Structures are given as C-alpha cells and as structure tokens.
Amino acid sequence: MQRNNNHGPASAGDGPVPVATGDGSCTLFLPQYGEHMHSLSGAYEEALLKHVRPSGILERETDSLSVLDVGFGLGYNVLALIASLLEVGYKGKLSVVSLERDRKLLPFLEQIVFSDQRDEIYSVIRSAYSKGCLRSNSLSLDILFGDARSFVRSLPDGAYDAIFFDPFSPARNPELWSFHFFREMFRLMNESAILTTYSSAPQVRGALTAVGFIIGRGPAVGGKREGTLASKTDLIAPLSKIDMAALTDNIRSVPYRDEHLSEDPGLILERRKREIRALREQRSKMHHSGTVTD
Numbered sequence: 001m002q003r004n005n006n007h008g009p010a011s012a013g014d015g016p017v018p019v020a021t022g023d024g025s026c027t028l029f030l031p032q033y034g035e036h037m038h039s040l041s042g043a044y045e046e047a048l049l050k051h052v053r054p055s056g057i058l059e060r061e062t063d064s065l066s067v068l069d070v071g072f073g074l075g076y077n078v079l080a081l082i083a084s085l086l087e088v089g090y091k092g093k094l095s096v097v098s099l100e101r102d103r104k105l106l107p108f109l110e111q112i113v114f115s116d117q118r119d120e121i122y123s124v125i126r127s128a129y130s131k132g133c134l135r136s137n138s139l140s141l142d143i144l145f146g147d148a149r150s151f152v153r154s155l156p157d158g159a160y161d162a163i164f165f166d167p168f169s170p171a172r173n174p175e176l177w178s179f180h181f182f183r184e185m186f187r188l189m190n191e192s193a194i195l196t197t198y199s200s201a202p203q204v205r206g207a208l209t210a211v212g213f214i215i216g217r218g219p220a221v222g223g224k225r226e227g228t229l230a231s232k233t234d235l236i237a238p239l240s241k242i243d244m245a246a247l248t249d250n251i252r253s254v255p256y257r258d259e260h261l262s263e264d265p266g267l268i269l270e271r272r273k274r275e276i277r278a279l280r281e282q283r284s285k286m287h288h289s290g291t292v293t294d
C-alpha cells in the first residue's frame with residue numbers, strides 16, 4: 001500500500017510542497033517519493049492515533065522512557081509523544097532517538113504553527129532539528145541525520161520502550177521495510193516494547209513475522225486501511241489464525257531483503273520480484289504434480 005500517492009499538488013516542482021490536512025495540521029508532498037508525509041485526513045491526528053497511543057507508552061509508569069522514531073519527517077510523532085506525556089502528567093525522563101535522512105526541512109518546520117500549547121513544544125523540536133540534539137532534565141532528543149540503515153547496528157540491544165516506524169510506503173522506501181532492517185528493530189526493543197506502523201502491506205507483515213514478532217492490527221484512521229502493531233511478547237492482540245494462514249499463503253508476503261543494510265532500493269525491489277516469480281513457479285509445479293498424483 002502506498003501512502004497518499006495521489007499525483008500531488010499541480011504546483012509540485014522538485015522540492016517539498018506544504019499541504020494542509022483535515023485536522024488543520026500541515027504535511028509535505030515529496031515529489032521524489034510521489035507521496036505525502038502524512039495522511040491527508042489529519043497529519044497530527046495520524047501521529048497521535050497511529051503511533052503514540054497504540055504504542056502503549058502513555059501507560060508506562062517507569063522513571064524513564066526511550067523511544068526510537070524511524071523517519072523524523074516534520075517531527076509530529078515526537079511532538080504528539082511529548083504533548084501526550086505532558087497531558088498524562090508523566091514526571092520521568094524521556095529519551096528519543098530519531099532517524100532521518102533529510103536535513104533540509106528546517107524552512108518548512110519554521111512555517112508550522114498550531115496556535116495552541118503545541119507551539120512551545122514544537123519550537124524545542126525545531127531547535128533539536130537544527131542542532132541535531134537537545135538535552136534538558138526531562139528530555140533528550142537526538143536526531144541522527146543520514147541513512148537510518150547506517151545507524152541501527154550501533155544502537156544498543158533492548159534499549160527502546162517503543163518504536164514509531166514511519167518511513168514512506170514500502171514500495172517507495174523498501175530499504176527501511178526489509179526483513180534485515182526489522183531484525184534490527186527486534187533487537188533494539190525491550191520485552192515491553194511495541195512497534196507501531198501505518199502499513200498493513202503483506203510484505204511488511206511477512207517480514208515482521210519472519211523476524212519473530214507477534215503482529216496485530218493497528219488502528220485504521222481517517223477511512224484508511226488498518227496499520228500493524230508488533231511486539232516480542234503477547235502485549236498486543238495477535239492476528240487470528242485465519243489471518244496468519246492467509247498471510248502465509250499470500251505470495252505478496254515475501255519480504256524485502258537487504259542483508260548488509262546497504263543495497264540500492266531499486267535492487268531490493270527487483271530481488272523481491274524475482275523471489276516472487278520463482279515461488280509462483282514452484283507453487284504452480286507443486287499444484288500440477290499434486291493434481292496428477294491425486
């Protein structure tokens with residue numbers, strides 16, 4: 001599934017184009033991906049309803065919380081996280097590590113206004129984006145700029161209480177949806193952590209399952225398809241046996257592979273297509289030999 005891959009605003013040139021969304025918050029259309037960063041039904045709402053709330057992080061009662069934010073974008077997931085923790089009166093220390101390739105979004109972050117208490121929080125996030133990090137008694141925010149794949153192996157085992165997994169859609173951004181990248185996510189999560197994503201694509205669910213995650217339905221927001229939640233333990237309601245069997249049967253559940261976390265996205269897409277073709281031929285041979293012997 002692709003994310004809002006309508007053909008974008010008519011004025012889209014080479015650079016990002018700001019677009020208003022249904023809840024009044026702004027998103028960007030990225031011509032190189034042919035996608036908007038967020039759901040057009042509501043960008044901030046998506047951060048809150050698809051990531052922050054279903055991650056379970058707001059119910060945690062530990063003195064410190066650590067979140068990995070894959071694809072910082074405009075920083076809405078981080079904003080919704082901080083705003084929500086303030087709302088629930090969390091008194092501990094929050095550490096966030098964001099992974100983001102694009103360091104040129106500051107002019108867009110500077111235009112974003114909510115006209116409510118989020119503006120104060122967002123100015124802190126904006127400053128972290130321009131400096132790369134921010135430290136206070138209650139918050140540490142590091143934005144690691146570059147290909148997320150080049151950082152993940154250096155992040156510590158079991159360090160995170162939640163992962164907001166929010167790249168562009170699998171077909172446009174396959175390098176972050178591979179079996180091998182998800183294997184790193186599995187390693188980074190502690191036993192109580194939940195990974196949230198808006199995608200329910202079979203290759204994503206196939207990869208998460210192959211890595212060893214328990215997967216369940218994530219919320220459907222704004223009339224869009226449901227997302228996916230993943231955890232190492234039984235923290236989430238798992239997909240039914242019927243849904244899991246359908247996933248296994250679905251040839252499109254073949255995951256992207258990127259063993260060295262460095263492959264060109266075009267090659268990752270091509271390799272999966274070849275694997276699907278080979279599997280289809282194998283299944284068809286088995287089917288024919290089955291009907292002969294039956």
Ligand SMILES: C[S@@+](CC[C@H](N)C(=O)[O-])C[C@H]1O[C@@H](n2cnc3c(N)ncnc32)[C@H](O)[C@@H]1O
Binds near residue numbers: 078
């Ligand atoms: C859908 S947007 C994220 C929106 C964001 N979570 C927010 O709250 O505003 C996806 C982001 O992933 C980033 N991205 C895509 N591929 C990447 C990669 N290989 N490494 C790091 N960041 C990447 C894009 O630059 C983009 O900002």
